[in-house]
Amino acid sequence: MAVEHPAPVTPGGDQSRIHDIGYRGYDGPRLGRAYARRSLYSQSLRGAYGLGRSAKSKVLPILLFAVMCVPAAIMVAVAVATKAHELPLAHAYTRYALVMQAVISLYVAAQAPTAVSRDLRFKTIPLYFSRPIETVDYVLAKFAALASALLILTGAPLIVLYAGSLLAKMGFAHQSKQFGQGLVTVLLLSLLFAGIGLVIAAITPRRGFGIAAVIAVLVISYGAVSTLQAIADAQGSSGAVPWIGLFSPVTLIDGIQSALLGGGSNFPGGVGPSTGQGVVYLLVVAGLIAACHGLLVRRYKKVGL
Amino acid sequence: MTTSVARVTNVGPVTVIATESLSKRFPRVTALDRLSLDIGPGVTGLVGSNGAGKSTLIKILLGLSPASEGRAAVLGLDVSTEGAAIRERVGYMPEHDCLPPDVSATEFVVHMARMSGLPPTAARERTADTLRHVGLYEERYRPIGGYSTGMKQRVKLAQALVHDPKLVFLDEPTNGLDPVGRDEMLGLIRRIHSDFGISVLVTSHLLGELERTCDHVVVVDGGKLLRSSSTTDFTQTTTTLAIEVTDSDTHPDGTAAVRAALAGHGVETHAEGAGLPGAGHILLLTATGEETYDVVRDTVAGLGLGLVRMEQRRHRISEVFTGGDEQTRSNDEQPKEAAGHGG
Numbered sequence: 001m002a003v004e005h006p007a008p009v010t011p012g013g014d015q016s017r018i019h020d021i022g023y024r025g026y027d028g029p030r031l032g033r034a035y036a037r038r039s040l041y042s043q044s045l046r047g048a049y050g051l052g053r054s055a056k057s058k059v060l061p062i063l064l065f066a067v068m069c070v071p072a073a074i075m076v077a078v079a080v081a082t083k084a085h086e087l088p089l090a091h092a093y094t095r096y097a098l099v100m101q102a103v104i105s106l107y108v109a110a111q112a113p114t115a116v117s118r119d120l121r122f123k124t125i126p127l128y129f130s131r132p133i134e135t136v137d138y139v140l141a142k143f144a145a146l147a148s149a150l151l152i153l154t155g156a157p158l159i160v161l162y163a164g165s166l167l168a169k170m171g172f173a174h175q176s177k178q179f180g181q182g183l184v185t186v187l188l189l190s191l192l193f194a195g196i197g198l199v200i201a202a203i204t205p206r207r208g209f210g211i212a213a214v215i216a217v218l219v220i221s222y223g224a225v226s227t228l229q230a231i232a233d234a235q236g237s238s239g240a241v242p243w244i245g246l247f248s249p250v251t252l253i254d255g256i257q258s259a260l261l262g263g264g265s266n267f268p269g270g271v272g273p274s275t276g277q278g279v280v281y282l283l284v285v286a287g288l289i290a291a292c293h294g295l296l297v298r299r300y301k302k303v304g305l
Numbered sequence: 306m307t308t309s310v311a312r313v314t315n316v317g318p319v320t321v322i323a324t325e326s327l328s329k330r331f332p333r334v335t336a337l338d339r340l341s342l343d344i345g346p347g348v349t350g351l352v353g354s355n356g357a358g359k360s361t362l363i364k365i366l367l368g369l370s371p372a373s374e375g376r377a378a379v380l381g382l383d384v385s386t387e388g389a390a391i392r393e394r395v396g397y398m399p400e401h402d403c404l405p406p407d408v409s410a411t412e413f414v415v416h417m418a419r420m421s422g423l424p425p426t427a428a429r430e431r432t433a434d435t436l437r438h439v440g441l442y443e444e445r446y447r448p449i450g451g452y453s454t455g456m457k458q459r460v461k462l463a464q465a466l467v468h469d470p471k472l473v474f475l476d477e478p479t480n481g482l483d484p485v486g487r488d489e490m491l492g493l494i495r496r497i498h499s500d501f502g503i504s505v506l507v508t509s510h511l512l513g514e515l516e517r518t519c520d521h522v523v524v525v526d527g528g529k530l531l532r533s534s535s536t537t538d539f540t541q542t543t544t545t546l547a548i549e550v551t552d553s554d555t556h557p558d559g560t561a562a563v564r565a566a567l568a569g570h571g572v573e574t575h576a577e578g579a580g581l582p583g584a585g586h587i588l589l590l591t592a593t594g595e596e597t598y599d600v601v602r603d604t605v606a607g608l609g610l611g612l613v614r615m616e617q618r619r620h621r622i623s624e625v626f627t628g629g630d631e632q633t634r635s636n637d638e639q640p641k642e643a644a645g646h647g648g
Contacts, residue, residue: 023438023501026431026469030393030422039419054407122405127464130367130397131420132389304369 037137040128044145048111049152057114064107065153068100072157076164085170092161093182094263097154097189101250104193105218107153108146112197113210115146120303121205129304139296143194150190158182181261189253192285193218195292196249202299221248226268233268242273246284255281320381321346321472321504322366327375329361329528336361338528339375344506348498350515350522350536351508358528359508360400363474366506367392380471393422396465396473396503400480403461406450410441410460413449414467421468428467435463438501439493455486462493466503473497475507479514491518546592548601551611559610560586566604572597592617 043052049065050058075088089095097104119125128138162179166172200217201210225248232240245251245267258265259278265271273281322344329337336358353359364370366379368388377384379391404413411432418428436445439459444452449460458478465473475494479487495518497503509515515522516536524532548563556562564574567590574590592598598615605612 024434025502026423026427028427029424030468031424032393032422033389035422035424036420039416043416043419052412118405123399123401123403124405126397126399127403127417128420129369130392130395130399131417132393132422133420134389 033132033134033137036131036133037141040133040138040141041145041148044115044142045148048115048146048149060110061107061149064103064110065156067103068153069157069160071100072096072160072164076160076167079164079170080168084168087161087165087170091178091257091262091264093158093178094185094257094261095266096157096161096182097186098250098254098257098266100154100157101222102219104150104154104189105215105222105250108150108193108197108218109211109214111149112146112194112201112214113207115142116198116202117205117207117210120202121207125300125303135297135300135304139293139300143198143293143296146198147190147194150194151187154186154190155183158186178262181257181263185253185257185261185263188256188285191289192249192253195289195296199292199295199299202296218249222250224248225251230268238269238271241267241269241271242277245273246281249288252281252285252288256285319346320344320378322349322377322379322506324362324377325375327362327365327377328373329358329365329370330373336528337365337372340525340528340530341375342523342530342533344521344523346498346504347520348494348505348507348518350512350519351506351525352510352512352515352522353508353525354510357525359525360476361528362525363397363476363506363508366474367395367397393468394471396468396470398461398465398473398475398478400476400508402457404449404457407448409447410436410445410449410452410463413460414463417464418467423468431467431469432463435467436460438496439463439466440489454481455483455489458482458486458490459493462490466497466501470503472504472506475505477508477510479509479511487514494518546590546597546601546615546617548588548590548605548615549586549613550588550605550608551613553608553610556608556610559608560588562608563605563610564588566608567601570600570604572600572604 046052049061075092078084078088079086089099119128125138129135158179161182162175165175196217197214200213204210204213225244228244229241229251232238232244242255245255251267254266255273256278257263258267258272259275259281263272265273272278320343322342324340324342326339326341327337328335328339338358340358340362351359351362361370365372365377366384368379368384368391371385380394382391382394384391414432414436415428418431419425423431436442436459439462441456441459441463444456449457452460458481462475462478465475478494479490482490491514494505494507497505498520507515507519512522512524519536521533521535523530550559550563552559567574567588572590574588590597590601601615602612
């Protein structure tokens with residue numbers, strides 16, 4: 001063992017020399033659970049954009065962030081150039097994230113496994129749980145971090161749109177209201193997508209498998225539900241369309257924004273759920289978010305130490 | 306100027322870990338069976354074969370797993386109600402790999418320090434100090450993935466010490482290390498108490514290495530306490546000498562001659578260890594004290610034979626497990642263990 005022995009002190013010698021000052025204890029503050037939770041949250045949030053990690057892991061999240069923002073910037077540029085009174089996309093604030101859902105799904109698929117699979121794969125979990133932090137703190141921190149990362153991803157283009165619309169003098173009150181509704185939409189979307197992504201990713205320590213599974217659940221469910229909705233609409237049973245929409249995350253958020261947040265529906269025929277059905281949608285989303293949290297806590301109670 | 310701060314932690318006998326008929330039952334296994342321990346400050350070895358209940362005990366002591374029965378306290382804190390307070394004051398180094406390969410040791414240990422509640426600046430300072438104390442220097446800025454097993458073990462140790470705990474649990478810290486790495490790790494464990502003033506509970510399935518390092522050794526098997534004593538007790542009762550002598554013209558069978566001569570001096574020898582290298586030429590005898598060494602030396606010299614070797618043999622854990630007659634136990638001395646302690 002390379003035990004350091006104090007360097008011989010030459011009388012009147014060099015002051016710049018580093019001496020072995022032996023072991024020093026720590027008597028400072030210990031900030032406990034809440035602080036540890038906050039630290040884990042900020043570390044995970046930074047990690048979701050590759051900050052504090054290798055250059056390689058920054059590429060994808062930054063690229064997807066750019067892809068999310070560019071269409072919004074183009075829309076703003078067009079609106080300003082043509083001196084339009086509305087943004088080119090109808091109900092732009094609430095529908096933007098839904099139009100871009102493929103990019104968001106890709107981001108969740110890439111970053112949810114990064115957030116949780118590493119700790120599982122390298123068995124770092126016991127090191128957390130041998131500290132004051134508890135299972136619930138860990139899950140909350142990871143959940144909040146991924147949801148915040150998604151909120152940044154989906155909220156940033158809305159800010160671009162809002163700023164652009166104000167620049168083009170489109171009417172402050174109207175734009176602000178829609179912007180607010182858009183923020184609520186992406187907040188719900190972020191929580192739901194983060195929950196689903198984390199639950200799937202936490203099952204497997206294998207990152208590649210996690211990515212595939214998240215894409216499968218988010219994208220395939222949306223594809224299947226949209227197809228079924230289109231078939232139902234074509235068969236003339238359009239009453240079934242909103243109920244079918246309950247079975248994929250994307251259509252759930254779509255239903256809420258069109259029924260409750262003044263957005264326009266992307267459902268076939270352009271007919272979204274009624275207000276009553278919208279409340280059901282909201283309850284389902286709330287239930288799913290709570291269930292994801294519960295499942296994560298259960299999962300980590302098992303793997304801890 | 307240099308200021309050496311050696312902390313004096315223990316004034317008078319204090320109990321660091323206390324358990325009282327602690328039991329842990331799983332549906333099919335009893336991991337701990339009415340275990341009562343009283344462990345003071347210093348380095349304590351917890352010895353047991355795989356599945357003896359060592360890891361279960363650590364889990365309970367960290368307040369992470371409720372005991373089925375009985376009570377336990379760590380640093381005077383009840384494990385069932387004050388788990389969080391215990392985990393703030395205790396460090397834990399797991400047996401398995403637990404390090405992400407793509408971050409540097411510094412980044413990783415800083416993060417773990419913050420998870421223990423240290424403010425950012427303190428976390429960074431303590432990390433630099435701790436990594437230096439465990440013997441990681443320039444390499445601490447490189448990703449952990451490129452480290453040797455010995456270096457990884459040091460990082461694992463550093464994250465357990467970074468928040469300056471009062472007590473650390475080290476689960477099989479010498480696993481996977483080569484003999485040199487093993488000795489370095491054992492030396493480091495010794496320093497954790499002597500220089501850092503932190504009490505240590507270290508587990509191993511090798512009694513031999515713990516004997517050299519610990520002040521106190523606790524042996525468990527099948528969740529039961531087999532033995533708890535200071536290491537000086539152990540070495541006193543377990544010293545076995547192995548001697549090998551040359552043959553000469555006057556004594557064609559030197560071994561037999563020495564055995565007869567030693568019997569004449571009242572030193573009893575045992576049958577040779579079967580399967581040992583050079584079996585038939587090695588005599589095993591129990592050393593009752595310093596004088597036994599002199600008797601052997603004088604006897605061999607008196608017969609005019611050459612003393613090829615005289616070395617201490619330690620007992621395997623299984624012998625302590627079965628307890629009882631030390632002398633008959635010596636017969637199953639394993640060559641591997643013996644070689645490890647050879648002169």
